[in-house]
Each structure stands twice: as structure tokens, then as C-alpha cells.
């Protein structure tokens with residue numbers, strides 16, 4: 001039994017004599033082992049590039065095993081160099097060679113062991129760790145120890161010296177803000193987390209890696225697969241649940257559905273889900289955006305055309321109605337449909353027959369129509385831009401899809417779902433979204449709704465560092481502040497509202513005899529003026545969508 005509570009290292013002259021520089025043939029020897037003198041800066045760069053290409057965990061494993069192998073080689077020298085020394089001096093060959101090799105300064109704090117029974121317990125102080133020096137320089141302060149190659153060496157040396165698995169771990173590391181590193185070694189079975197400790201020393205076989213990747217892929221697949229028939233529609237807010245309940249009711253029937261909601265709320269997703277939940281699910285889902293096609297093309301797109309029906313119609317082609325036969329036709333931005341097409345659409349809905357442009361006969365189609373609009377159809381009818389009879393025909397079963405700002409509790413599940421999808425798309429992994437970023441998202445008014453959220457999450461994923469969390473700076477150029485209680489100061493600047501601000505504002509309105517309508521008009525006029533007539537910018541400054549602002553401007557002009 002060798003026990004020493006403050007063991008001193010013996011002189012190392014014997015070890016120094018083992019080193020031979022054989023410059024003539026380009027080799028350096030440590031006893032029988034060929035060594036290499038290389039620049040720490042070069043090794044540091046290799047270490048850094050490893051971390052950046054294969055990640056921290058794989059690099060840690062590779063370096064620990066490399067250190068372990070060096071330790072095993074030095075252990076072979078120990079008894080050979082000091083055959084008659086006491087056990088502690090013999091064991092000290094390892095720490096002393098480690099110093100001689102320039103890896104780290106070792107000071108034993110306690111070390112007791114029994115070669116016969118295989119007991120071992122040692123605590124050593126490390127100063128000047130080369131890995132701490134490199135890691136701090138390249139990556140800054142850490143939360144986990146970074147002396148991977150060094151700890152591998154200590155484990156490999158001690159295990160080989162005693163002929164049994166003895167594993168060291170860092171109790172503290174200078175890379176984590178401590179003054180120095182401190183390591184502790186025990187036989188493997190004496191560590192409670194032995195399996196986890198050994199993991200880094202087990203060689204990565206390609207098969208194991210492939211299995212891991214397959215498991216990753218499977219878990220991604222599970223997380224991407226819809227938990228029920230709602231597909232990409234995700235939410236738990238009351239407003240969302242209400243729309244979904246209506247959607248389920250409509251799906252079971254053949255009723256014509258009108259989806260309403262602001263731009264970007266996901267009307268096409270609702271339409272696709274409605275189709276997928278309906279008895280028509282295995283038949284085609286055909287979508288057409290009425291605002292995206294020029295007026296002279298929309299009719300041939302919808303209803304088809306016979307050969308020669310118009311210039312450029314070289315061959316007969318079916319329209320979307322025919323292609324959707326048996327299934328669902330989704331008419332997006334219905335409010336933009338030109339009057340002639342409105343009349344034809346009404347006829348198809350009434351008769352169930354389409355007539356291609358230039359055709360002499362009609363064709364029977366069985367199509368369920370789902371229409372969507374982000375404009376107020378009632379207003380469009382009043383303004384004479386939309387047929388009243390067509391509106392009645394389509395507005396049988398309206399479903400209002402709430403804007404994102406009315407479903408803040410859905411932002412977190414939506415953002416996480418989108419993040420997982422974009423991780424697959426961009427083949428990049430991040431650890432998630434910080435609470436700070438989620439908070440910021442919940443206090444943002446989302447004029448562009450789900451589509452804007454999607455753009456932001458994609459941008460955040462691209463900007464965030466691999467393996468890290470997506471933070472607020474990755475998402476927003478300027479973090480939003482809660483907008484609920486923002487008001488105008490007397491000098492015309494936005495500031496947090498207080499009860500007394502509201503009082504003052506109200507008094508001012510009273511004093512000037514301003515009505516609410518007049519105030520709204522004034523605010524809108526001011527916003528448009530300040531935006532230099534750019535309606536999109538003016539809408540943003542008022543927290544409105546562009547169509548909402550247009551509607552209010554229209555109302556103003558009618559007053």
C-alpha cells in the first residue's frame with residue numbers, strides 16, 4: 001500500500017536522459033518511442049478545425065482517445081526506467097513525462113494506491129494546460145472542462161500502469177474561470193457514472209455512427225409527422241380551436257367553404273387540411289390564386305380552352321375545374337376575380353358543368369369549392385366589385401382564420417415545428433429557441449402572420465451558430481417591445497402609456513372636440529404622409545395590414 005497525502009515528485013534527470021534528438025535523420029526519441037516537436041499554434045488550429053467540422057463531442061472523444069494512447073505508451077516506460085524505485089516514484093514517471101512533454105504542469109495533491117488489491121485514488125493539480133490556453137483563445141470561457149487530451153493521457157497512463165481501468169475526470173478546469181485545473185482518478189467501478197465516463201473511450205465504429213444517425217432520422221420523422229389529421233395546422237389557442245372545430249364539421253360534408261383572414265394566416269393550409277379530412281382525400285387538390293394570373297388568362301386557367309380559342313391556344317387544355325374533378329378546387333384571393341370570370345364561376349357552381357373557352361358543349365364536373373379571401377367581400381359587393389349572388393353562393397359556410405396576434409399561445413409550438421422543418425431543409429441543427437426569443441415573438445404584432453413567422457424562423461436558423469439556440473438577435477434586427485401600451489407623447493413620439501397619459505389624451509380630445517373617427521382619420525393621414533405615400537410602410541407603422549389600411553382609407557373617402 002502506498003499512501004501519501006502530499007506526495008513529492010522525485011528528480012526527473014533519469015527521464016530527461018531518455019530524450020534523444022536525432023536531427024541528422026529527422027527523428028526525436030523518448031526511450032524507444034518516436035516523438036514529435038510541433039508548434040502549439042499548429043496543433044491548436046487542428047483542434048479548432050476539428051471542433052468546427054465534427055463538433056465538440058466528437059472532437060472531445062477523438063482527443064481523449066489520442067491522449068489515452070500516449071499515456072499507455074509512457075506507462076510502458078515507467079517500470080523500465082525506475083525498476084528499483086518505490087511505487088510512488090515509479091508511478092510519478094507519468095506526471096513527470098507529461099510535464100517534460102510540455103503538456104501541463106502537474107502537482108500531486110494526494111495519491112494512494114495498492115498495486116495488489118488494485119485500489120487507487122489520486123487528486124492532482126494542473127497548471128499551464130495547453131488545451132486551456134488554446135481553447136480560451138479560440139472559444140472564450142467555457143462551462144465544461146476542455147482538457148480532453150490531457151485527461152485521456154492521465155486515464156491511459158494510470159490504467160496501463162496498474163493493469164486495470166482507472167479513469168480521471170476534471171473536478172475543475174481553468175477554462176471555466178478557475179485559477180487552475182484539478183483532476184481526480186478512481187477505478188472505473190468506483191465512479192457512479194462509469195458508463196458515461198467510458199463512452200468517450202469507446203472507438204466510433206462506422207456501424208454505431210450509422211445506427212445513431214438512423215435513430216436521429218427516425219426521431220426527426222416522428223417529430224415532423226403530424227400528431228393527428230391536422231397536418232401542419234398547429235395550435236392550442238381558443239381562437240385556433242374554434243376555426244378547427246368548424247373545419248372538421250365542414251370536412252365531413254360537401255358544403256362550399258369560404259375561408260377569411262388576413263394575408264399570411266395560412267388559408268391554403270386550412271384548405272389542404274379540409275381536403276385531407278374529407279371523403280375526397282384520395283382525389284386531386286387543385287389550387288389557383290386569382291390575384292396571381294392576368295385577367296385575360298384566368299378564365300382559360302379555371303375553365304380550360306379548346307384549340308384555337310384564343311391567340312396562343314395551340315392545343316386544347318383542361319382547366320383547373322376539370323383537373324380537380326372528384327376532388328377539391330381552392331380559389332385563393334377570390335376577391336380579385338374579374339367580373340367576367342365571376343359570372344362564369346357562378347354558372348359552374350349552379351350547374352356543376354364547365355364550358356371550355358371556345359367549346360360548344362359543357363362538361364360535368366364534381367368539384368368541391370373552397371374559396372379564400374383577405375378582403376371584406378361585403379364591402380367589395382357594396383363597392384360593386386364583387387357579385388352579390390356569387391358571394392351568397394360561396395359564403396355558405398364561412399370560417400374565419402384568426403391572425404397570429406390573436407393566438408400568441410400558439411407561437412411557441414408553431415415556431416418549434418417550423419424550426420424542425422427548416423433544420424431538415426437546410427441540413428443544420430440548432431438546440432432550439434431561447435425563452436428570450438420566444439418572449440420577443442409573443443410581443444410582436446405579426447402583420448404578416450404565419451408567413452412572416454416562417455420567414456423569421458428560417459432566417460433565425462440560418463443566422464444561429466450550429467448546435468446553439470436561436471436567440472432574439474438572430475430573429476429580429478431590433479427586438480420588439482410590448483406594443484399593447486404604447487402611446488403618442490405630446491411631442492409626437494411613441495412612449496409607454498400610463499393611466500395618466502390616457503387621461504391627458506382623453507382630455508385633449510375632449511378639449512378639441514375630436515370624435516374617435518376624426519382621430520382615426522388624422523392618425524391614418526399622418527401615417528400616410530410620414531411614409532411618403534407608401535401604403536405598406538404606413539400600414540406597418542399603424543400595426544395594420546396593407547388591406548386593412550386600404551379599407552380604412554376607402555371608408556375615409558366615403559365619409
Ligand SMILES: [Zn+2]
Pocket residue numbers: 129132145146147170172173174175181182
Ligand atoms: Zn482543464
